[in-house]
Amino acid sequence: MASEGAVPWRDALVKNPTLNLLANLTLREVKGQYKKSVLGRLWSLLNPLANIAVYSLVFGILVRAEPPVGTNSGLKSFALWVACGIIPWGFLATGTSIGRGALTDNAGLLTKVYFPRFVLPTSSIFALASTFVTELAALTLFMGLAGGSPRVLLRLPVLVPVLLLNVAFVLGLSLLLSIGMVYFGDIQHIWGIFLQLWLYASGIVLPLSYVQQAQDKFHFPFVAIFQLNPGFQFVEAYRNVLYDFAVPPLQRWLIMLAWAIVALGIGALVFRKFSARIVEEL
Amino acid sequence: MTSAAIVVNDVSKSFRIYRDRQRSLKATVIKGGRARYDEFWALRDVDLEIHQGKTFGLLGNNGSGKSTLLKCMARILQPNKGSITHVGRMAAMLEVGSGFHPELSGRDNVYLNGAILGMSKAEIDRKFDSIVDFSGVGEFIDQPVKNYSSGMYVRLGFAVSIHVEPDVLLVDEVLAVGDMAFQEKCTQKFADLRREGRTVVVVSHAIDQMRTFCDEAAWLRKGQLMGVGRAQDVIDEYADQAHDTISPEDAAAEHVKGHVGSGEVTIDRFEVRTNGQEVDHVRTGDDVTIRMHFTCHKPLEKPVFGFEIEHETGFVVWGHTSTDGDFSFPNLVPGRGSVDVVIPRMPLRPGVFAINGGVAAVGRVRGVEQVRRAHSFSVRRGEPAETAGVAVMHSRFENLAQG
Numbered sequence: 278m279a280s281e282g283a284v285p286w287r288d289a290l291v292k293n294p295t296l297n298l299l300a301n302l303t304l305r306e307v308k309g310q311y312k313k314s315v316l317g318r319l320w321s322l323l324n325p326l327a328n329i330a331v332y333s334l335v336f337g338i339l340v341r342a343e344p345p346v347g348t349n350s351g352l353k354s355f356a357l358w359v360a361c362g363i364i365p366w367g368f369l370a371t372g373t374s375i376g377r378g379a380l381t382d383n384a385g386l387l388t389k390v391y392f393p394r395f396v397l398p399t400s401s402i403f404a405l406a407s408t409f410v411t412e413l414a415a416l417t418l419f420m421g422l423a424g425g426s427p428r429v430l431l432r433l434p435v436l437v438p439v440l441l442l443n444v445a446f447v448l449g450l451s452l453l454l455s456i457g458m459v460y461f462g463d464i465q466h467i468w469g470i471f472l473q474l475w476l477y478a479s480g481i482v483l484p485l486s487y488v489q490q491a492q493d494k495f496h497f498p499f500v501a502i503f504q505l506n507p508g509f510q511f512v513e514a515y516r517n518v519l520y521d522f523a524v525p526p527l528q529r530w531l532i533m534l535a536w537a538i539v540a541l542g543i544g545a546l547v548f549r550k551f552s553a554r555i556v557e558e559l
Numbered sequence: 560m561t562s563a564a565i566v567v568n569d570v571s572k573s574f575r576i577y578r579d580r581q582r583s584l585k586a587t588v589i590k591g592g593r594a595r596y597d598e599f600w601a602l603r604d605v606d607l608e609i610h611q612g613k614t615f616g617l618l619g620n621n622g623s624g625k626s627t628l629l630k631c632m633a634r635i636l637q638p639n640k641g642s643i644t645h646v647g648r649m650a651a652m653l654e655v656g657s658g659f660h661p662e663l664s665g666r667d668n669v670y671l672n673g674a675i676l677g678m679s680k681a682e683i684d685r686k687f688d689s690i691v692d693f694s695g696v697g698e699f700i701d702q703p704v705k706n707y708s709s710g711m712y713v714r715l716g717f718a719v720s721i722h723v724e725p726d727v728l729l730v731d732e733v734l735a736v737g738d739m740a741f742q743e744k745c746t747q748k749f750a751d752l753r754r755e756g757r758t759v760v761v762v763s764h765a766i767d768q769m770r771t772f773c774d775e776a777a778w779l780r781k782g783q784l785m786g787v788g789r790a791q792d793v794i795d796e797y798a799d800q801a802h803d804t805i806s807p808e809d810a811a812a813e814h815v816k817g818h819v820g821s822g823e824v825t826i827d828r829f830e831v832r833t834n835g836q837e838v839d840h841v842r843t844g845d846d847v848t849i850r851m852h853f854t855c856h857k858p859l860e861k862p863v864f865g866f867e868i869e870h871e872t873g874f875v876v877w878g879h880t881s882t883d884g885d886f887s888f889p890n891l892v893p894g895r896g897s898v899d900v901v902i903p904r905m906p907l908r909p910g911v912f913a914i915n916g917g918v919a920a921v922g923r924v925r926g927v928e929q930v931r932r933a934h935s936f937s938v939r940r941g942e943p944a945e946t947a948g949v950a951v952m953h954s955r956f957e958n959l960a961q962g
Binding site: 462 | 574575582583584585587630633634635636637651653654657658660662663667670671674675676677678679680681
C-alpha cells in the first residue's frame with residue numbers, strides 16, 4: 278500500500294468515486310465529441326480557422342484596421358492578432374454555452390441517479406478546456422514560427438496560471454447559468470445575444486487603439502469599460518503571451534484573479550443552494 | 560432485532576405544478592415576480608424504518624408516492640420536511656444503463672456507468688471481468704454500444720448496477736429485464752445479496768412477485784403510509800384495499816360492457832351472496848351464490864341460463880350453462896324472476912372479477928339476452944392461501960427427499 282501513496286493525486290483518482298466520475302464524464306465528452314467524424318479533433322481547429330479567416334478579411338483587409346505591434350515579437354499581422362483573440366474567446370463563448378446546458382441536457386441522468394451535481398458542468402468545462410489546450414498548442418507553434426523565434430516558448434509557463442484563472446471564471450459562470458437554465462429556458466437565447474455583444478466589447482476583432490479613438494471622439498469612457506470587462510482582460514492576457522511574447526502586467530493579473538474568485542464564488546454558492554431541488558424542476 | 564438500514568423520519572414532499580406551461584425570464588420580468596404554481600403533496604408525514612438485511616417492498620397504486628419515496632431515499636429528490644438517513648453505501652437502480660454514451664465502446668461505458676453509480680476506478684478494474692461475464696456481452700465489449708441490441712444494452716446496464724454491491728440497494732421495477740436465462744441470473748444475484756445481508760428496497764406493481772421476493776413491505780395511498788410490516792400481511796391488506804377502490808362501474812367501463820338480445824327477456828342485475836346476504840366481496844373458500852335477476856317480457860320455452868366469471872384482465876376464468884348438466888327449467892312466463900348458481904368453496908384467489916350472464920332457449924341459434932361485465936366483485940384472502948395465479952388448488956407439499 279505504501280507504494281500507492283507515492284503519487285497522491287493518482288491514488289485519489291483511483292480510489293475517490295467523485296474524482297473518478299469527474300474524470301470519466303470529462304473523457305466521455307472528449308471522446309464522444311468527435312467520435313462521429315472522420316476528421317476527429319481536427320474539427321476543433323477548423324472552426325477557429327474559419328473565424329480567423331472571416332475576421333481577417335472583413336476587418337483586416339476590407340476595413341483596413343491597423344494591427345498593434347507585438348511588444349517583444351515585433352509581429353504586425355492582423356490575422357495573427359485576431360487568431361490570438363479568437364481562440365481564447367472561443368473557449369469563453371463555447372464554454373459558457375456548453376456549461377449552461379450541462380444540467381438541462383442531462384435531465385435523464387439527473388432524475389435517475391444521485392451523484393454530486395457539480396460534476397456535470399465541471400466535466401463539460403474540463404472537456405472543453407482540453408480541446409482549448411490543443412488549440413493553444415497549435416497556436417503557440419504557429420506564433421513561434423511566424424515570429425521567427427522560439428522565444429514564445431520561454432513565456433509558455435505563464436499560460437498555465439492564465440488558463441487556470443480562465444477555467445475558474447468560465448466554470449463559475451457555467452454553474453450559475455446551468456442553474457438558471459433549469460428555471461428559465463429562455464436564458465439560452467438571451468445568452469446567445471449577450472455573447473454577440475460581448476465579443477465586440479472585448480476587443481476581439483478591433484484593437485484597443487480604435488476604442489481609444491472612439492473615446493476621444495465621443496467623450497465616453499469606453500476604455501475604462503473595456504478594462505473592467507473580464508472577457509477583454511482574459512483575452513488580452515493570452516495576447517500578451519502569444520502575440521507580444523510578454524508577461525501580462527500585474528494589474529491584469531489582479532483583475533483576472535478578482536473575476537475568477539467572484540464568478541466561481543457566486544456560481545458555487547448559487548449552485549449549492551439550488552442543486553438539491555433542480556430534479557423536480559426539470 | 561436488527562438495526563435500521565434506512566430511517567425515514569416524518570418525511571413530506573411536495574411538487575410545484577406550474578400554471579404556465581413554459582417559464583421564462585422574459586415572462587417573469589414582464590409579469591413581475593415568480594411564476595404561479597399549485598402545490599401537490601406527493602408524500603405526507605411518512606415515518607418508516609427499514610431493517611438491515613431485509614428485502615423491503617414498497618406498494619401502492621400509480622400516484623401513491625411510492626416512487627417519490629424511493630427517489631427521496633436515493634437522494635435524487637430532497638424532502639421538504641423530515642429527514643432520511645441510511646447506513647453504509649447506497650445505490651439506486653431506477654433505470655439501467657443511465658448515462659451510457661452510444662458512441663463509446665461497451666468497455667468505456669462500463670467505466671463511465673460504474674463511475675456514475677459511485678464506483679472508484681480501482682473497484683471497476685477489479686469487477687470488470689465479472690461484469691462482462693454477467694452481461695453475456697462477450698466479444699462485443701469493445702464495440703460502440705449504439706450497435707448493441709436492446710437486450711444487450713439492458714443486460715450490460717444491469718450487470719454494472721448489480722456489481723455496485725451496495726449495503727442498501729434501491730430498485731424500481733427493473734426485475735424483468737432480458738430473457739428467461741438472464742432473469743434467472745438476476746434472481747440468483749438478488750438471492751446472493753440477501754445472503755450477504757444486504758438491504759434491498761424494491762418498488763413494484765407485480766404483487767405476486769413481491770410476495771415471494773420481500774420479507775417486509777409498506778404500502779402507500781395518496782402519499783400516506785397505510786401499513787407496514789411482514790410482506791405477506793401488508794401485500795394482502797394492500798390487495799384487498801386496492802381492489803375495493805375499483806368500483807363496479809369502473810371495472811365494467813374498462814371492457815366492453817355489452818348487452819345484446821331479442822328483448823324477450825332482459826337481465827336486470829346480479830347479486831353475489833354468501834351466508835344468505837348480498838356482499839361486494841367474498842373470501843377464497845366461501846360458499847358463494849350468484850343470483851341473476853331478470854324480467855320476462857314474452858313467454859319463453861325451454862330457457863337456458865349461463866354464467867361466466869371474467870378476470871379483470873379480460874379472460875374468462877369460468878363459465879357454466881344450465882345445459883351442461885342437463886338441468887332444465889320450466890318455461891318462463893312474463894314477469895320478474897331470478898335464478899341462482901351456487902359455487903361451493905370459492906376457488907379463486909384474491910382479485911377483481913366481473914360477471915357475465917346470458918339467457919337462451921333450447922333449439923334457438925341466437926341467444927335471447929347476453930350481458931357482459933354487468934357486475935363486479937372482489938375476492939379477498941381466505942382459506943387456503945396459495946401464492947400466485949387466479950385459482951387455489953388445495954395443493955400441499957409432501958415427501959421432501961434428499962440424497
